Amino acid sequence: MLRITELKLPLDHPEEDLRAAILQRLGIASDELLDFTLFKRSYDARKKSSELCFIYTIDLTVRDEASLLRKFADDRNINEAPDVSYTVVGQAPAGLEERPIVVGFGPCGIFAALLLAQMGFKPIILERGPEVRQRTKDTWGLWRKSVLNPESNVQFGEGGAGTFSDGKLYSQIKDPKFLGRKVLHEFVKAGAPEEILYVSKPHIGTFRLTGVVENMREEIRALGGEVRFQQRVTDVLIEDGQLVGVELASGERLHSRHVILALGHSARDTFRMLHDRGVYMEAKPFSVGFRIEHPQSLIDRARLGKYAGHPKLGAADYKLVHHARNGRSVYSFCMCPGGTVVAATSEPNRVVTNGMSQYSRNERNANSGIVVGITPEVDYPGGPLAGIELQERLESHAFVLGGSNYEAPAQLVGDFIAGKPSTALGSVEPSYKPGVSLGDLALALPDFAIEAIREALPAFEKQIRGYSLHDAVLTGIETRTSSPLRITRDESLQSLNVKGLFPAGEGAGYAGGILSAGVDGIRIAEAVARDMLGLEA
Numbered sequence: 001m002l003r004i005t006e007l008k009l010p011l012d013h014p015e016e017d018l019r020a021a022i023l024q025r026l027g028i029a030s031d032e033l034l035d036f037t038l039f040k041r042s043y044d045a046r047k048k049s050s051e052l053c054f055i056y057t058i059d060l061t062v063r064d065e066a067s068l069l070r071k072f073a074d075d076r077n078i079n080e081a082p083d084v085s086y087t088v089v090g091q092a093p094a095g096l097e098e099r100p101i102v103v104g105f106g107p108c109g110i111f112a113a114l115l116l117a118q119m120g121f122k123p124i125i126l127e128r129g130p131e132v133r134q135r136t137k138d139t140w141g142l143w144r145k146s147v148l149n150p151e152s153n154v155q156f157g158e159g160g161a162g163t164f165s166d167g168k169l170y171s172q173i174k175d176p177k178f179l180g181r182k183v184l185h186e187f188v189k190a191g192a193p194e195e196i197l198y199v200s201k202p203h204i205g206t207f208r209l210t211g212v213v214e215n216m217r218e219e220i221r222a223l224g225g226e227v228r229f230q231q232r233v234t235d236v237l238i239e240d241g242q243l244v245g246v247e248l249a250s251g252e253r254l255h256s257r258h259v260i261l262a263l264g265h266s267a268r269d270t271f272r273m274l275h276d277r278g279v280y281m282e283a284k285p286f287s288v289g290f291r292i293e294h295p296q297s298l299i300d301r302a303r304l305g306k307y308a309g310h311p312k313l314g315a316a317d318y319k320l321v322h323h324a325r326n327g328r329s330v331y332s333f334c335m336c337p338g339g340t341v342v343a344a345t346s347e348p349n350r351v352v353t354n355g356m357s358q359y360s361r362n363e364r365n366a367n368s369g370i371v372v373g374i375t376p377e378v379d380y381p382g383g384p385l386a387g388i389e390l391q392e393r394l395e396s397h398a399f400v401l402g403g404s405n406y407e408a409p410a411q412l413v414g415d416f417i418a419g420k421p422s423t424a425l426g427s428v429e430p431s432y433k434p435g436v437s438l439g440d441l442a443l444a445l446p447d448f449a450i451e452a453i454r455e456a457l458p459a460f461e462k463q464i465r466g467y468s469l470h471d472a473v474l475t476g477i478e479t480r481t482s483s484p485l486r487i488t489r490d491e492s493l494q495s496l497n498v499k500g501l502f503p504a505g506e507g508a509g510y511a512g513g514i515l516s517a518g519v520d521g522i523r524i525a526e527a528v529a530r531d532m533l534g535l536e537a
Contacts, residue, residue, distance in 0.1 A: 002065060003039065003081035007056040011043075011312055022058060026068060026078070036060035039081075042200030043313070045304055052307050084178040086185075089526045090533045092120035099124050099226075100258040100528050101246060103233050103270075106160020107514045108505025109262030110216055111183060111521030112528075117223035119529050124254060125225060126246070128232040128267075129157030132213050139164060142343050143433040146406045151230070154354060155266035155346035155480075158229065159213040161506075162514040164344070166336045166357040167204035169196055171515040183518035190215035193359070201317065205359030233270060236277055236501065243500035257500045258528050262521065263507030265483035266346045268388050271507075280488055280496040281384040284509050287333065287481040288394065288445060289371030289453060290474040291341045291353045292413065293428055294466065296366045299337070302464040314338075315361040318368070318464055322456035326448055330456035333369035333481055337361045340431035341475050343406060350395035351408050353432065353478050365431055369478045370456065372449040379446075380484075387484025398444055398477045403437045409444055409477075410436035414470025417454055426471025436475055444476040483509045492537060493527035502528055 009021055022036060023029070040057040059081045062068060072078035102113045105127035116123040128151055129135055135157030138149040150156075154164045169184060184197050187204065190212045196202035204212065217227055235247035236259070245255035263270055275281060296315050300308035303316035315337035322330045339357030346352075355367045380386040401409035410430055415422040421440040430436045442450045461468040486509030488496050495501040504510060504524040511517035530537060 001081040002060050002062060002068060003079055004056070004058045004060070005077045007058060008053045009056065010051075010053055011307070011310060013054070018056070022060065026062070028062065028068070032063045034061045034063065038198035040200060041198050045307075045316075052304070082178070084181045086179070086182040088115070088119050089529050090119060090535060092122070092529075092532070096121070096532075098256060098258070098532065100260065100532070101126065101254060101256045102260045102262055103246065104160070104262035104264060104267075104505070104507070105158050105217075105227065106262060106264050106505065107162050107517040108511060108521040108524070109160070109260070110213065111186070111518040112260050112262055112504060112525040113220050113225055113227075114186065114216060115522050115525035116528065117220045117225040119525070120224070121529065121532065122224035122226070123220075124256070125220070125227045126231040126233055126248070127158055127227070127229050130229050131217075132158040132163060132210050135159070135163075136210065142345075142406065146434045148345065148348055148406070150346060150348060151232070153346050154342060154344040155264055158217065159209060160264050160517075161266070161344075161354075162517070163209050163213065164206055164342060164354070164356050165334065165514070166339060166355065167206065167209050167359070168334075168513060169202040169204065169515045170200075171513055171519075173516045173519060175519060179519040179522045180515055182522060183515055186216065187212055190219070203357070203359070205361070206356055208359045235273060236279070236498075238277060238498055241497065241499055243498050258502070258532060259500060260502045260504055260524055260528060261487065261508060262505045262524075264505075265480055265507045267507055268347075268392075271388060271485060272385065274487065275385060279498055279501065281485050282488060283376035283380065283384050283387050283484065284486045285373060285375045286387060286484045287331075287371035287373050288449060289330075289333070289369055289478045290441060290444075290476045291355060291367050291432075291478055292370050293341060293365045293367045293430055293473045293475070294469060295428060296338050296364060298466045298469065299366045299464065302466060315366065320460050320463060322459045324452035324455045326451055328448060328452035329373045330452050331371060331373075333371045333478070335366070335368035337366050338363045339367055340365070341367050343408070343432065343434065344480065345395065345406070347392075347395070349399050349404070350392070351398040351402050351406065351477065352395055352480055353408055353475050354480070363431065365428065367431070369481065370453055370474075371478055371481055372445075372452050374449075384485050391479045391484060394445065394477055394479055401437070401439060401444055401476070405434070407435045407437045408432050408475050409441055410438055410473055410475045411441040412470060413457060413468055413472040413474055416441055416474055417457055417468065419454075425473070428469070428471045428473050430473045430475055432475050436473075441474055441476050482512050483507050485509060492531065493524055494531075
């Protein structure tokens with residue numbers, strides 16, 4: 001199979017023009033092109049003076065591949081395509097009595113369980129929250145009625161935190177084995193749109209993710225896996241450094257020498273339990289900040305110019321970073337085009353924000369986290385749990401600033417930069433539900449973070465005209481950007497000091513987003529399979 005890169009066509013080109021462009025690029029007759037598939041379609045909007053076009057990467061088969069490879073030996077845009085197919089590391093033997101356990105059913109847990117099931121290991125999955133449709137109802141209970149269910153919310157339940165997000169399916173992780181393609185193919189098989197296989201920044205969106213997650217759950221069950229909801233793990237059973245099982249809140253004990261910990265970054269009670277049991281972990285950097293909302297039309301104009309609103313481009317996104325004079329880095333995080341800011345707390349009397357988009361991305365506002373990096377060495381010394389304790393203090397204070405009713409503290413960007421409290425909204429209507437309480441966000445975060453963000457917002461104006469719009473809205477606070485700790489693992493992907501315990505995904509500090517969590521789930525399932533089969537890594 002051959003691969004062509006950097007094949008450019010106008011945005012509105014007819015479908016048949018793609019085949020014609022391939023033939024012209026290769027200089028071959030139509031009957032010599034046997035088949036082709038889109039591997040990637042992107043566009044580059046950085047040069048406002050140039051005409052926007054689609055840039056394709058195409059994988060294809062031809063009659064005489066060898067001669068074409070010789071012909072284009074010096075052309076870096078025509079090469080042999082890499083093999084991106086997936087092969088399992090092994091199959092469980094018939095009659096295997098031990099069943100691996102997967103704790104958590106977010107993206108990492110789903111893919112770990114799915115791969116184990118596909119290899120015949122019949123995993124047992126334990127999820128502390130409910131199935132995804134009940135979870136959706138409970139989440140809306142907080143957004144509409146200010147009623148929080150601590151075990152069923154944006155953080156806990158089937159699908160994990162990624163279910164209530166933009167559903168982004170791209171990542172900057174190194175992926176030499178193309179495990180990300182396996183993740184995307186499984187999503188498509190479960191009902192996601194096929195375009196996620198080739199668009200440059202694929203996403204699914206919350207409502208579509210719900211059905212996709214349900215279909216993946218049913219495949220796991222059909223392959224012999226067992227998915228158990230509302231099953232919170234309260235203890236790990238360890239004998240002489242070997243994990244032998246887990247204990248549930250009900251008192252039930254499940255025995256296995258292979259347990260995958262696919263916790264989300266908000267499983268604070270579980271982290272504390274693991275720390276009490278002596279499981280090795282360490283504090284790691286994360287970020288804190290606010291959500292910022294602009295009219296999506298403003299972002300579209302700034303990013304796409306005359307192509308703003310083009311139906312094939314959709315809502316524009318952005319990625320920004322600023323290195324402040326005080327040494328802090330400020331950057332955009334989890335940008336959600338045409339989306340909403342959502343209440344994302346999982347604990348009573350705390351306020352946390354996140355961003356979410358549907359597949360259509362057609363809400364009036366764009367939102368993104370604007371966050372500041374912090375480190376344990378400088379900002380929260382005191383051991384592995386110090387980052388969690390800092391998050392809790394900030395979130396509790398935000399609850400009070402918002403009025404102690406799950407409303408979020410908010411401020412207009414112009415007032416924030418000027419250092420004065422906001423008393424009335426302007427042209428931008430915030431999307432956060434249950435609602436916002438205007439005031440002074442300088443009270444919500446440490447002084448160094450406020451100083452850095454105040455400096456960054458006007459700097460971002462130089463990249464996106466209108467970014468420091470006076471009436472744009474900042475909503476606080478964003479604290480759960482990533483896990484504040486890492487449950488460190490060795491080369492076999494097991495805990496450093498508890499054999500049979502496999503920390504995985506975002507909560508363990510090894511992923512950040514749906515795609516990277518799914519990839520880590522596959523890697524951890526392979527590690528478990530190799531260990532159970534006695535195979536070398």
